[in-house]
Structures are given as C-alpha cells and as structure tokens.
Amino acid sequence: DLIILENADYLQGMSTSMRLGIQRLLSLNYRKPLTGEIDSTLVLLGDQPLITARDIDMLIATYRTTGKRIIAPTYQGKRGNPILFDASLFPELLEVTGDEGGRRVLERHRDEIATVEMGNPLANIDVDTWEAYQQVLVAWEQKKKEEHGI
Numbered sequence: 001d002l003i004i005l006e007n008a009d010y011l012q013g014m015s016t017s018m019r020l021g022i023q024r025l026l027s028l029n030y031r032k033p034l035t036g037e038i039d040s041t042l043v044l045l046g047d048q049p050l051i052t053a054r055d056i057d058m059l060i061a062t063y064r065t066t067g068k069r070i071i072a073p074t075y076q077g078k079r080g081n082p083i084l085f086d087a088s089l090f091p092e093l094l095e096v097t098g099d100e101g102g103r104r105v106l107e108r109h110r111d112e113i114a115t116v117e118m119g120n121p122l123a124n125i126d127v128d129t130w131e132a133y134q135q136v137l138v139a140w141e142q143k144k145k146e147e148h149g150i
Helices: 013-027 055-064 087-093 103-108 130-147
Strands: 040-043 070-075 083-086 113-117
Touching: 013 040, 013 087, 040 055, 040 070, 040 087, 055 070, 055 083, 055 113, 070 103, 083 087
Parallel strands: 070 113
Antiparallel strands: 040 083, 070 083
C-alpha cells in the first residue's frame, strides 16, 4: 500500500517528515506476519528520484543478513541515502529535530552500521534545483539508452 502524508511542518526541517512517517507507520500497526512487530523502516529522501527497487532490495537483504541495526548505502565508497533503521531506534528517531535527519542517531550507533555498495551512482544524485533536475533527465536518458544498447 502507498500512503501519501502531507507534512504541514516541513519548514521546521527534514526531521519532521521522518517523524511523521514513523508515527504513521506505528499508528497503522503494520505487522510482520510471524513476530507481530515492525522490524525496521527505510528513510528515503524525496530529492533522490533515481533510487530503484533493486537498491531498496539490496538494503533490506543486507539488514536481514548482517544483524546490524542500521544499513547505509555507499556510492563509490561514500555513504549516502536512503538509510534503513531497525525499529529499536524509532524512539531516538522520534526525538530528532531540525534539518539533520537521522545524522545524530548514526553518530551514536557507528558500530551498528553495515554498509552496502550500491553500484548505482545515479541513485545518489540529489535533485534540489532546476539545473540538477535537467542533469538527472540527461543521465536517466543516457542510462536507458545504454540498457537498450542504443
């Protein structure tokens, strides 16, 4: 199911969107079939449109195989987004304020982070400006041509 949330407090920083999403997830009581509990959430940024289902699947698979509470992607060795957080970190994430996202939670739990190289450098492109949007369109079209051998 896709649920679209409107964050009326967006001007107070990206943490408000993250908190809103986690609160909504908890309020809907989404459950894992076997344990009856939520196990994690993936925090995706809206300005990274080139994240693929494969990218998300890689993060989830790494979470399931490593036992780490935080899974962070790397792009050519540099850590990026989206980040998967274990449900045990929800209380800390719900305390985050401002425009920092989960940065402090990551700093407090450095030894609990597993990284996975994504192999998709386009996924780490932020689209914060019209110029960046135009660059992403060009990169996307080029990638599609390469995939189809054009």
